[in-house]
Amino acid sequence: MWFFILAELLVFGVFFLAYAFARTRNVELFNASQLELDQLSGAINTVLLISSSYFVVRAVDQIRHDRSRSCAYWLIAAMTCGGTFLALKLVEFGAKIEAGISMSTNTFFMFYLGLGFFHFMHVVLGMVILGAVTLKAWKGGYSATSYGGVETGAAYWHMVDLVWIILFPLIYVLH
Amino acid sequence: MKYKSQAVAKPYFIAAIGLFLGQIVFGLIMGLQYVVGDFLFPAIPFNVARMVHTNLLIVWLLFGFMGAAYYLIPEESERELHSPKLALAMFWIFLVAGAATILGYLLVPYASLAKWTGNDLLATMGREFLEQPLPTKIGIVVVALAMLYNLSMTVLRGRKTTINLVMLIGLWGLAIFFLFSFYNPGNLVKDKYYWWWVVHLWVEGVWELIMGAMLAFVLIKVTGVDREVIEKWLYVIIAMALISGLIGTGHHYYWIGAPEYWQWWGSVFSALEPIPFFMMTVFAFNMVNRRRREHPNKAAVLWALGTGVMAFLGAGVWGFLHTLAPVNFYTHGSQITAAHGHMAFYGAYAMVVMTMISYTMPLMRGRAANSRISQVVEMWSFWLMTVAMVFITLFLTAAGILQIWLQRIAAEPMSFMAAQEQVSLFYWMREVSGLIFLVGLVLYIASFFIKGKSEAATA
Amino acid sequence: MMKAATFQWLILLAMTAVAVGLSQASLSDNAILAPVLLTTLVKGRIVIDRFMALQGAIAPWRWIVLGWLVVVVGLIGFAFHMAQT
Numbered sequence A: 001m002w003f004f005i006l007a008e009l010l011v012f013g014v015f016f017l018a019y020a021f022a023r024t025r026n027v028e029l030f031n032a033s034q035l036e037l038d039q040l041s042g043a044i045n046t047v048l049l050i051s052s053s054y055f056v057v058r059a060v061d062q063i064r065h066d067r068s069r070s071c072a073y074w075l076i077a078a079m080t081c082g083g084t085f086l087a088l089k090l091v092e093f094g095a096k097i098e099a100g101i102s103m104s105t106n107t108f109f110m111f112y113l114g115l116g117f118f119h120f121m122h123v124v125l126g127m128v129i130l131g132a133v134t135l136k137a138w139k140g141g142y143s144a145t146s147y148g149g150v151e152t153g154a155a156y157w158h159m160v161d162l163v164w165i166i167l168f169p170l171i172y173v174l175h
Numbered sequence B: 001m002k003y004k005s006q007a008v009a010k011p012y013f014i015a016a017i018g019l020f021l022g023q024i025v026f027g028l029i030m031g032l033q034y035v036v037g038d039f040l041f042p043a044i045p046f047n048v049a050r051m052v053h054t055n056l057l058i059v060w061l062l063f064g065f066m067g068a069a070y071y072l073i074p075e076e077s078e079r080e081l082h083s084p085k086l087a088l089a090m091f092w093i094f095l096v097a098g099a100a101t102i103l104g105y106l107l108v109p110y111a112s113l114a115k116w117t118g119n120d121l122l123a124t125m126g127r128e129f130l131e132q133p134l135p136t137k138i139g140i141v142v143v144a145l146a147m148l149y150n151l152s153m154t155v156l157r158g159r160k161t162t163i164n165l166v167m168l169i170g171l172w173g174l175a176i177f178f179l180f181s182f183y184n185p186g187n188l189v190k191d192k193y194y195w196w197w198v199v200h201l202w203v204e205g206v207w208e209l210i211m212g213a214m215l216a217f218v219l220i221k222v223t224g225v226d227r228e229v230i231e232k233w234l235y236v237i238i239a240m241a242l243i244s245g246l247i248g249t250g251h252h253y254y255w256i257g258a259p260e261y262w263q264w265w266g267s268v269f270s271a272l273e274p275i276p277f278f279m280m281t282v283f284a285f286n287m288v289n290r291r292r293r294e295h296p297n298k299a300a301v302l303w304a305l306g307t308g309v310m311a312f313l314g315a316g317v318w319g320f321l322h323t324l325a326p327v328n329f330y331t332h333g334s335q336i337t338a339a340h341g342h343m344a345f346y347g348a349y350a351m352v353v354m355t356m357i358s359y360t361m362p363l364m365r366g367r368a369a370n371s372r373i374s375q376v377v378e379m380w381s382f383w384l385m386t387v388a389m390v391f392i393t394l395f396l397t398a399a400g401i402l403q404i405w406l407q408r409i410a411a412e413p414m415s416f417m418a419a420q421e422q423v424s425l426f427y428w429m430r431e432v433s434g435l436i437f438l439v440g441l442v443l444y445i446a447s448f449f450i451k452g453k454s455e456a457a458t459a
Numbered sequence C: 001m002m003k004a005a006t007f008q009w010l011i012l013l014a015m016t017a018v019a020v021g022l023s024q025a026s027l028s029d030n031a032i033l034a035p036v037l038l039t040t041l042v043k044g045r046i047v048i049d050r051f052m053a054l055q056g057a058i059a060p061w062r063w064i065v066l067g068w069l070v071v072v073v074g075l076i077g078f079a080f081h082m083a084q085t
């Protein structure tokens, strides 16, 4: 799993830098386009992902104390945050598409939509992983001595969070 | 050999090697036509020779994959093949269809061939690698489906291992992606999309699964390293191959009329494609270093290691060389592409098939390994072919750099043919290397006929 | 132990608020660059070391992931700085 996480971080890292350096050649365009973003939605999403990450930490802690049920509850809380994140993101993308903006509009929107969508798919995958872990935890499939699955799922989810923690200031905030 | 039915692999491998020889002969004909334009005019025009060269390549690799699958799947599933008869019947159908197609290319003008074989019912012909007439394409699908049925039944009823599942998924993917070759839209951009979805998704997608499974199989056998270790590697390799390879298709969308953002997505993802190839190299060396036994078949071990290295060089290094959009802007469709195509196809797929043949052929002929002398000859052939291919690649790369410079960058760019004239020395050297390659291949074939005292008869 | 995690979570939230606040406060572009990147760095480190629990983990992983964070954030800073001058 750690190998994948590193590979994913590598891809995102390359894209972040591509964004940053592509911007140097087109600062005005990037700054102007950035104003059209919904910063509030982005900020709420940051709060959601950070909180979900925290809930996942709690879930891991619960299973260490052999409390399968409450582990599952914390995971469900995390997934609720993740689900809300996805919903907000869809609204945000929907508004952009409504406004006639696409990946071909300009380089800024290519990155905004492309990276956003790529990250979106990672949240979806993360949800699937957490969902599977939750189910197993609910059925009592983990214990204080054997909870590798929970930790692995948690690591993946934190990676998704970590990426967003950089993505948000990079694309929504810095100008 | 544990199961009788594994022996159906033998005719597949023999056919593969025979067609390989044909491929090289036509390669050499073309190589000469590059510098002596009217060689064999008008009997074999360049475009026909090219079609024969590349189609033979694909067909012999398919023979190799099928043979490998028929050998590997029963052994991994620990039961006889579902139907050896079906496998043998498919062999003959495929061989006859393949031979008829090649003869068709050589004896009939391509346009007439198209007319006679119903290309106006469903136009599928005329695209590189996928030139086959409609009946041949349908034949390929039938043969593939019959094979998949045969193999899937074997796996379903038998032991399921990572190796046979990966192999099976790879073969299913191969068959499914081939279906894109039946759609040939009039819109040139769409046409290119569908073409790449066969060509790219094959060599940089599902074929990597097939290759990984074959390599893992041989490595387990010759090194005796624990299956768990090898399977872990296999998982990571194929996952990386799929992640990078699918979106990496974008490295063919740069200049075909696709949206501009593909220059970013194609560049970044295809830049990761060397990783699985690099891992295969590390994998092969790692396993051989940790070996628990000295397998008497030294030649097979050499092929396995060679596959790792050459696949990484050809696909990974030479692929990376021109995969970033700003570089590809200059190198697109030049001799650099040809250099990469040659080393990648040889290093990855030709060599992995020969690895498999090298390991299985002695077993199918009733011995653990060939005699010392026969193995020495085989290893010579390995070095001759591999070194010759390295030189072919280097000469083509040199020709490519010069070509790009003269034709695309210089202050007063030359016309295409004038630039070709300038680099003809490299084409001569390529042809000489090609002859050495042929010598290597002939030695390889000869090694099968050398008897000598056979080594210990245990597997 | 979970108290610490709760505290870290609150820090993460606060830092997000600071970054958004800074960008709303229509300060000059130069002024927000450093603080925003700094909050990002701190947030990233918390997630890596505490949430992913890589602090104290087997050596290479932590340094690779932390190294990734520093290199990416650092180069972003460099690129944005270049764009301003």
Ligand code: HEM
Residues within 6 Å of the ligand: B128, B203, B204, B251, B252, B270, B271, B273, B274, B314, B315, B316, B318, B319, B320, B321, B322, B323, B324, B328, B331, B332, B333, B334, B337, B340, B341, B342, B344, B345, B348, B349
């Ligand atoms: C074993 C694996 C591979 C094989 C057999 C292979 C083979 C080929 C062949 C035959 C072509 C020429 C297609 C044509 O006729 O236009 C080609 C093109 C190309 N390949 Fe590969 N390839 C492999 C892996 C890779 C990898 C890993 C990369 C990137 C890192 C790569 C990058 C490219 C690029 C960029 C082109 C387009 C060249 C152009 O614009 O003319 N290939 N490949």
Ligand code: HEM
Residues within 6 Å of the ligand: B024, B027, B028, B030, B031, B034, B050, B053, B054, B057, B337, B338, B341, B342, B345, B346, B350, B430, B431, B433, B434, B435, B437, B438
């Ligand atoms: C050994 C002597 C060989 C010679 C002299 C030779 C020569 C050639 C020539 C002249 C072309 C046409 C290039 C063009 O259209 O301008 C070609 C294409 C090709 N050959 Fe070979 N070849 C040889 C061996 C091989 C081998 C061993 C392989 C693979 C295992 C191979 C794979 C290919 C492929 C994939 C293409 C299509 C490349 C593309 O589309 O860019 N060839 N070869």
Ligand SMILES: [Fe+2]
Residues within 6 Å of the ligand: B200, B204, B248, B249, B251, B252
């Ligand atoms: Fe490709």
